[in-house]
Every structure is written in structure tokens, then in C-alpha cells.
Amino acid sequence: MATLLTVVACKPPPDDRTSLSADAAERGRAVIERVSCGSCHVMPGIDWPQGRAGPSLEGFDDVGLIAGALPNTPGNLAAFVRDAPAAKPGSTMPAMPITAAEAQDVAAYLYGMNDE
Amino acid sequence: MNKGAASGIMEALWGWPPPVLDPAGPYASSITTLAWALFAMGVLVTGIVIAALYVAIKGPERWREKLGGEKAVWIGGIAFPAVVLTGLLIWGLALTASLTEPITGREARVRVTGELWWFRVEYLDPAGRVIVRDANELHLPLDRPVVLELRSADVVHSLWIPHLSGKMDMVPGRINQLRVEASRTGRFGGVCAEYCGGPHALMGFVTQVHEAADYDRWLAAHAARQAESVSPGMVPGAPADVPRDPAAPQRYDPAQGWRLFRDTGCAACHRIAGTEANGLAGPDLTHVGSRLSLGAGILPNHRGTMIGWIADSQSIKPGNRMPSYDRLSAEELGHIAAFLEAQK
Known part of the structure; x- marks a missing residue:
């Protein structure tokens, strides 16, 4: 019982990456294909397009700051993906035609990319 | 599978039922009917051949003799195919006759x-x-x-x-x-x-x-x-570049995008009706803002893909005739995209 309690107590806060489910990542992938994020970004798991106008998102889970400005948390990432100029004034990336829930799914995909 | 909803290619080739079996008009539907009939006939004939093969190998002696007889060859080998194929041909031609009806000129x-x-x-x-x-x-x-x-x-x-x-x-x-x-x-x-x-x-x-x-x-x-003709001092298209959040500052300016469009050389290949942009080598952009796709049915049309396409179309569609405009700054790309979005 004590062990169990310890485990529960150690449960990471909800904003942590490990709480992002595989389902969300799969939904995020569908959003990425629909909106065609690949027009500007190379992303593991997305065969086409592989645009290079924006930075490659390979190994995104290890990136320190989103767009060199925001701490790399799921909340920040979802906000940035949906409306980059609002999340980071001056951002080159435009706002995307996606909902807040879809943005969270996209963030789940970006963290879940297993490209090590 | 939700494959790129705004990709014409994906919509043409993917989905359930498969587009080629999901007619949305009289001409496609006669072709689909014919395809199904031929497929059904093929299944029937294959079934008959498999049954005959089974009889020939494992069937009772009397049946095997009949199957090997001259009469069976005449019926199964000549009469049956002649009747069935002639019937299918006549039916198929009648069914698809509408495809080759002469054009009346009133369409x-x-x-x-x-x-x-x-x-x-x-x-x-x-x-x-x-x-x-x-x-x-x-x-x-x-x-x-x-x-x-x-x-x-x-x-x-x-x-x-x-x-x-x-x-x-x-x-x-x-x-x-x-x-x-x-x-x-x-x-x-x-x-x-x-x-x-x-x-x-x-x-x-x-x-x-x-x-x-x-x-x-x-x-x-x-x-x-x-x-319409757009007077030289005017910016073609609606001036509306409405940001998602009305409180957010207006960052990109269609008027500036229009000047860049003219001065960067876009107008040499692209036409915008009523303006000095009258290039005919590339797609007409008079209504590009209301199109569903970019790059010839391959990308959804929104600001992100517009910027990505202009900046680096060669990595999206290698070999296409539009060069990657990688000498434009992000700011300039944004202005041009805002201008093109207004061309409805």
C-alpha cells in the first residue's frame, strides 16, 4: 500500500508529455496531413511533402525552446502550433486553421515521434 | 484514413467506397455498372472452370467421361463463350452508348x-x-x-x-x-x-x-x-485581411503584397485580371484566394501552405516550373500571401 501511494504521489502533473496518448498522436497525424504542415517542415513519419521553408522538426521532443523563445511544454507547443504569432510575437509561422483540441493532438504527435 | 482532405489527388484515388466505384453522375455510373457486370461474369466463369476441374480430377467416372466428351467441348468451349460474350458486348455497347453521343453544341x-x-x-x-x-x-x-x-x-x-x-x-x-x-x-x-x-x-x-x-x-x-479593370493605383482584390483575433495587430498588408508581387517578377508568369500582371505561363491567380487547393490539387489552401509554396515549391513539388523564392524574407512572403488570399 505504501509503495502504491508512493507511485501515485510520483504521478507526473497532467501537463507532462507522458500523459499524451497514442490516440492523440494518431489524431494529430491526421491533422498534420490535412493541414499539410509538411509544406514547410520535415517531420519523421510524414513522407510528403517535406518542405524546407521552415525548420525540420526531427527530434522535436529534445528541443529546449520552441522557436527559440518558449519553454518546450505541451501547453506552449499547442498554443504555438495553432497561432504562432500570438504565442511568439514576430513569428514567421502563420496561424493555422485548426481547433485548440486539434493543436493538442498535433503537439502529441510532435512529442511522440520516435526518431532516435 | 483521413488523407489530406483538400488534396485532389487523394480525393481521386483514396476513400471508401473507392472513387472509381462510387459514381456521382450518369456517365460514370454506366461505366461502373459495366465493370461490376464484367466482374460478376468473370466470377461465374471462374466458378464453372473450378467446378469442372474438380469433376475432372475427383468426380465420378460417368461425369468425367461426359466432361471429356466432344459434346462438352462444343457446348462449354464454343457455344457458351460465343453466346455470353456476344450478349455482353451488345449489352455493354448499349449501356455505354451515351458516352459517345454526339455533342449538341448546347452544353x-x-x-x-x-x-x-x-x-x-x-x-x-x-x-x-x-x-x-x-x-x-x-x-x-x-x-x-x-x-x-x-x-x-x-x-x-x-x-x-x-x-x-x-x-x-x-x-x-x-x-x-x-x-x-x-x-x-x-x-x-x-x-x-x-x-x-x-x-x-x-x-x-x-x-x-x-x-x-x-x-x-x-x-x-x-x-x-x-x-473588371483595376486602376493602376488600386490594390486588386478585397482589402480584407481579417486576423483570427480582431484585437491582434494587423501584421501583413495586402497592398504591400501587391507591390512585391509586381516587383518580384510574379506577374511575369501569373495573371491577375484587370491589372498589369498578365503573365500566361503559370496558373491565373485572379481567384486563387477562393481555390481549395494549391500546387495543382496537392496542398490545402491557407496562409501556411501559401507561404511554404512560394518560398520553396521545389522541395514540395520537385521539378515544377515555379522557382523557390528563397530570396524573399518571411515578412515579404507574409505580405504576398495576404495579398493572394484576397484574390477571390
């Missing part, structure tokens, strides 16, 4: 020209004059036959809208006429179905079928816009 006409690697689309009035120039997108009225005048500007292409008709080649120096008709509204993807080099696999388009009255309004509004 609406749209000229579609295959280019490397996109489709030029021109709507004609009854006198054969071009009234609307567009690209990579075909608008059709519901339940009204439309004749597509298929041409090619360079090599052999082929136009295929699986939901609406069979394929027809676009041959240099020829005009092939394809009649299409849609019996339900919606979006139907199309592709180039004849290898035409380089990024052939990324040459698609989108068909939109409207209620007849909506189509008439659409055509009239677009024809009016095409006939």
Missing part, C-alpha cells in the same frame, strides 16, 4: 488544357469566348451536361475524375471532347492519368459541383471580376 463548355504539371481551366460563353480563367479547379452545375474541351500545351496528359467519367487523353494539337455530368453536389478529386514526366504524380485538381442556381451565380460573379 456549357469549359476548356481544360494540360500543362507541365497543372491544369489550365477556361470557361467559355456560347460564342466560344473565354469569360473566366482559372486553374486546377473545375466548377460544375448539378444535373447539367458540360462539355470539357481537352487540350494539351506540351506533352500528352490525361484527365480523370473517377467520380464523374472515364479517362480521356489531352493530346497536343488535338481537341478531345469529354462530356461530364454530376448528379450530386460535393467535391470530387481529379488527376492526370498519363505519365507526363517529372512531378506527374503531383498533378491533380479539384472538381466542385454546385446547385445549378449557385453555379450560375458563381460564373456570373467570376466573369464580372475577370472583366
Whole structure:
């Protein structure tokens, strides 16, 4: 019982990456294909397009700051993906035609990319 | 599988039921019926052959003798195929006769020209004059036959809208006429179905079928816009570049985008009706802001893809004839995209 309690107590806060489910990542992938994020970004798991106008998102889970400005948390990432100029004034990336829930799914995909 | 909803190519080739088995008009539906009938006949004949094979190997002696007899060869080998194939041929020709009915000349006409690697689309009035120039997108009225005048500007292409008709080649120096008709509204993807080099696999388009009255309004509004002349000091298109959040500052300016469009050389290949931008080598951009796709039916149309396409179309569609404008700054790309979005 004590062990169990310890485990529960150690449960990471909800904003942590490990709480992002595989389902969300799969939904995020569908959003990425629909909106065609690949027009500007190379992303593991997305065969086409592989645009290079924006930075490659390979190994995104290890990136320190989103767009060199925001701490790399799921909340920040979802906000940035949906409306980059609002999340980071001056951002080159435009706002995307996606909902807040879809943005969270996209963030789940970006963290879940297993490209090590 | 939700494969790129705004990709004409994906819409033409993916989905359930498969587009080629999901006719949305009379011409496609006779082809689909014929395909199913031939398939059913094939299944029947295969069944008979398998049954005969089983009898020949494991069947009782008396049956095997009959199967090996001269009579069986006459019936099964000559009479049966002759009757069935003749019947199918006559039925099939009658069923698909509407596909080759002569054009009456009263149908609406749209000229579609295959280019490397996109489709030029021109709507004609009854006198054969071009009234609307567009690209990579075909608008059709519901339940009204439309004749597509298929041409090619360079090599052999082929136009295929699986939901609406069979394929027809676009041959240099020829005009092939394809009649299409849609019996339900919606979006139907199309592709180039004849290898035409380089990024052939990324040459698609989108068909939109409207209620007849909506189509008439659409055509009239677009024809009016095409006939407009924009005075030199004005910025073509609506000035509206409405940000998602009205409180957010307006960052990109269509007016500045228009100046960049003119001065960067875009106008050498792209036309915007009523302005000095009158290049004809590339797709007409008079209505680009209202198109569903970019890059010839391959990308959804929004600011992100617009910027990505202009900045680096070569990594998206390698070999296409538009250079990557990687010398434009992010700021400049944003202005140009805002301007193009306003071209409805």
C-alpha cells in the first residue's frame, strides 16, 4: 500500500508529455496531413511533402525552446502550433486553421515521434 | 484514413467506397455498372472452370467421361463463350452508348488544357469566348451536361475524375471532347492519368459541383471580376485581411503584397485580371484566394501552405516550373500571401 501511494504521489502533473496518448498522436497525424504542415517542415513519419521553408522538426521532443523563445511544454507547443504569432510575437509561422483540441493532438504527435 | 482532405489527388484515388466505384453522375455510373457486370461474369466463369476441374480430377467416372466428351467441348468451349460474350458486348455497347453521343453544341463548355504539371481551366460563353480563367479547379452545375474541351500545351496528359467519367487523353494539337455530368453536389478529386514526366504524380485538381442556381451565380460573379479593370493605383482584390483575433495587430498588408508581387517578377508568369500582371505561363491567380487547393490539387489552401509554396515549391513539388523564392524574407512572403488570399 505504501509503495502504491508512493507511485501515485510520483504521478507526473497532467501537463507532462507522458500523459499524451497514442490516440492523440494518431489524431494529430491526421491533422498534420490535412493541414499539410509538411509544406514547410520535415517531420519523421510524414513522407510528403517535406518542405524546407521552415525548420525540420526531427527530434522535436529534445528541443529546449520552441522557436527559440518558449519553454518546450505541451501547453506552449499547442498554443504555438495553432497561432504562432500570438504565442511568439514576430513569428514567421502563420496561424493555422485548426481547433485548440486539434493543436493538442498535433503537439502529441510532435512529442511522440520516435526518431532516435 | 483521413488523407489530406483538400488534396485532389487523394480525393481521386483514396476513400471508401473507392472513387472509381462510387459514381456521382450518369456517365460514370454506366461505366461502373459495366465493370461490376464484367466482374460478376468473370466470377461465374471462374466458378464453372473450378467446378469442372474438380469433376475432372475427383468426380465420378460417368461425369468425367461426359466432361471429356466432344459434346462438352462444343457446348462449354464454343457455344457458351460465343453466346455470353456476344450478349455482353451488345449489352455493354448499349449501356455505354451515351458516352459517345454526339455533342449538341448546347452544353456549357469549359476548356481544360494540360500543362507541365497543372491544369489550365477556361470557361467559355456560347460564342466560344473565354469569360473566366482559372486553374486546377473545375466548377460544375448539378444535373447539367458540360462539355470539357481537352487540350494539351506540351506533352500528352490525361484527365480523370473517377467520380464523374472515364479517362480521356489531352493530346497536343488535338481537341478531345469529354462530356461530364454530376448528379450530386460535393467535391470530387481529379488527376492526370498519363505519365507526363517529372512531378506527374503531383498533378491533380479539384472538381466542385454546385446547385445549378449557385453555379450560375458563381460564373456570373467570376466573369464580372475577370472583366473588371483595376486602376493602376488600386490594390486588386478585397482589402480584407481579417486576423483570427480582431484585437491582434494587423501584421501583413495586402497592398504591400501587391507591390512585391509586381516587383518580384510574379506577374511575369501569373495573371491577375484587370491589372498589369498578365503573365500566361503559370496558373491565373485572379481567384486563387477562393481555390481549395494549391500546387495543382496537392496542398490545402491557407496562409501556411501559401507561404511554404512560394518560398520553396521545389522541395514540395520537385521539378515544377515555379522557382523557390528563397530570396524573399518571411515578412515579404507574409505580405504576398495576404495579398493572394484576397484574390477571390
